[in-house]
Amino acid sequence: MKHAIARTLTSILHGTLRGLLRAWVLIVPLVVALSVIRWGQLAYFWPQGYKASGSDLLAVAVQGFRFDLKVSAIAGFLLLLVLPWVSFSAQRRLVSGLVLVYVFLGFINLHYFGFYKTPIDSVIFGLFEDDTAAVLQTVWHDFPVLGTLLAVALTTALGIAVHRLILRWVQPDTRWNQRAVVLRLAVVTVAFIALLFAGKGTIRQMALQRQHLTVTTSQFLNDMVPNGVIALKYAWDNRRQSQNLSDPLVGLKALGFESPQAAAQVLGLPSATEAEVRDALYRHDPLPAATPKKNLVFFLMESWSAEPMLYQSPTFDVLGRMAPTLNKACHFSNFESAQPGTHPSLEAILFSSPITPLTMGDAGRKPLPWGVAQVAKQAGYDTLFVTSARSGWRDLNRVLKVQGFDEVIDANNLKADYPEATVGLWGVWDSFVYRYLEKRMAAQPKNKPLFVFVLTATNHPPYDLPADYQRVPLDMAQWKGETSEATLVPNLDTYRYAHDLLGAFVQTVQQGPLKDTTIVAATGDHNVRSFGVYADASRRYLMRQVPFVIWGDKLQCGNQLTQPASHRDMFNTLFPLAGIEGGYVNAGRNLLKPLPAQPDPMNAPRGLFFTGEARNAQGMWQLGNPKSFVCTAAKPPAQCEFNALDDQQERARYGLLDWNVRISLQK
Structure with missing residues (x-):
């Protein structure tokens, strides 16, 4: 009986280790493919005569890599439900399919940026709400569809080749010495914790979030940071929040206000009650x-x-x-x-x-x-x-x-x-x-x-x-x-x-x-x-x-x-x-x-x-994000910088417009 239990535990431990190693082997080709697309996107859209410092390009490379690692590690973590138990050939097919999906989303993000001048956002869901056939016909007419499909195939092939190379080196399916239980347990623990931190995107700081996409003063370079997967995720979050009409305060709170009265006070409006705020609007x-x-x-x-x-x-x-x-x-x-x-x-x-x-x-x-x-x-x-x-x-x-x-x-x-x-x-x-x-x-x-x-x-x-x-x-x-x-x-x-x-x-x-x-x-x-x-x-x-x-x-x-x-x-x-x-x-x-x-x-x-962007006579910025400020004045004054009061007032105005819609639809 004891031997049977020991064999079962050993088998579970070995399967868990195999799954974790397979997950890490999976992460590498995804990160490589997403990074290749990012640099291709930079080169493809780099404007003639535009100059950027080496430090800014390094910041984009590092932050982009962190987001690539994040979305790849999350995929690996979710697949831990199946990776320990599927066959070697099934694992390879699974990885090939996932690489294709990530690469395809990466190229969608590339062309989306070329069209909308922004990474994928909530407007993308209009594909299913517009005349879809007309949209697809326009895409066929205006975009290099065949060339893009070829690029998708080549980048996917690169990712699959990297995966197979790493597989031969790591050999995650090799059975360890039956006596190396302690070593296997240590490797499982370290690999699992490392996977969690990779999915978080950082070790000591808060997890990578939307605000971490801003790493330079150039919005063009900042737009190169998100890969297609994370951009689609944030677009879906925006879409879901905008459609959540059950909570009239959700927009205000996202902008830093606990109530419409708090936002109204910033704008100098009557604010004793919600009714008074609505009347003022x-x-x-x-x-x-x-x-x-x-x-x-x-x-x-x-x-x-x-x-x-x-x-x-x-x-x-x-x-x-x-x-x-x-x-x-x-x-x-x-x-x-x-x-x-x-x-x-x-x-x-x-x-x-x-x-x-x-x-x-x-x-x-x-x-x-x-x-x-x-x-x-x-x-x-x-x-x-x-x-x-x-x-x-x-x-x-x-x-x-x-x-x-x-x-x-x-x-x-x-x-x-x-x-x-x-x-x-x-x-x-x-x-x-x-x-x-x-x-x-x-x-x-x-x-x-x-x-x-x-x-x-x-x-x-x-x-x-x-x-x-x-x-x-x-x-x-x-x-x-x-x-x-x-x-x-x-x-x-x-x-x-x-x-x-x-x-x-x-x-x-x-x-x-x-x-x-x-x-x-x-x-x-x-x-x-x-x-x-x-x-x-x-x-x-x-x-x-x-x-x-x-x-x-x-x-x-x-x-x-x-x-x-x-x-x-x-x-x-x-x-x-x-x-x-x-x-x-x-x-x-x-x-x-x-x-x-x-x-x-x-x-x-x-x-x-x-x-969520505002502009004054000096420059433009993303609401609530001082680091995003870009001076756009034709003749910049001596101090062309983020104005916290302007930002607070625009957040209040935006929040009240959002609240007005939500509270009206509650009735």
Whole structure:
């Protein structure tokens, strides 16, 4: 009996040792493969003329290795459930499959960075919420799919070769001397503890977490630290937290506030009770008596980046008929988008929501009273949503009618009205939107104001244009940005097409009977994908920048045209201008009002990106992360550094917007 028990314990000990050694042998090829991809990514996206210090590159290499070791060790630890007991051949197949998965995620992260200028984030889940077939078709058209698959195969083969080499050296399946029980026990203990610390990513300090991705002052280099596995994990965490609507305080607490009252105090808002805080979020300056209500036509332009406008000239004409309209417009040229994707920005603008996706579940089935369409409707407006895309995308056809739009006109409606329209990958050409708008606005009763929200689609990969459109030659010597993307010129062509049409529409309004009674405004949903990676710190702010332009009769533009601002400020500016008051959340500031002489937290000249980045006149940073601050001022002052008060106020503003959505959906 004793011998049987001893043999059983010895067998268990030997199996455990075999499993631990197999786990460590597994870790090596994973780390090698992930490290190879990281250095390949650095080389692939390294901008021409960009320089980085050796110490910064070393910091990226070391920190990247630590994250590679972390995710590889976690895989090894989880597989301890099977590695001690499977056959040698099954172990090799398991490792080969895992290497393939890690390598595939690494290359997804590589191309995701090339497209979104950031490691994998929660926008990636839109693959399953967009028109998936159209997305995949765009990927096939715009990305080196076959070359990437070949690179995946070669990197996977490298990892498998490394694994087999280490197997021959370590020989984890070799049976140890039956008498070496104490030695085996010691090796098991050391190997297990080492595996735990490898999964933690450190020995003495706290486990590697998201904040440890920042190791240099260069965001470009910091973005090289996460591998595809850890980036996807953090994206999933963000997604899960954003969808956790059961706890209204989860966003506030993540930003360092235990209650909405604590955040309100930072902003100088009334804060005795939660009800008082909510009331303050919806309080606005009263409009002058008898302010007339004007039509408000708002355009969310696909990929309207701010950068090409910097180089606009007669020989580099990227605006067409929009260019002459800007002389009498309010053009806010230091302006951030809310999100890096179309649907996230759409939700951020319509609902002042940092939470996305917000309306694709139950939340989209109940009216959100502070949404801009609901506010306009309550003010007596007819509300219209028009897009050249298909409104079935992201359930917009269902959601928008619940959220206050009387009519939703999409590619299918436009095709019915204009049989000559061709429905392509993302919808019809934008020109049919403008034809419809001119007809619809001319038919609007004069005693009923109209609010129109327009979403364009043509300036989108794969950058196709109508067959009869004459492309305008551009002097690319005028382009001062990065030029590494093959899609740059085709993208500039569709950019010009889209904004030339918008300019023609503005001119039609300004020269017609609606001139005195119509406000036209436009912004971009996000920056263009093909305009570089913005590795240089002085250009980093351009990665988030889109224009915001307002056209109207006798506009007084004020002194904020070049001050940092963002999407959150738009309807705080447009609603008072159109004569709409009350009902909308105090998400930002009125950009047509002069900046206050005394510091005012609710009207400070800052921009906010809803993934958690802010920018002031000096630079930009990730909320709550002083080490992430990058000076982006054109003429940096003597002290260009992180401002803790600015950060605290932006965290409070962001946290209250998050809380407003969550607490409202509790009811």
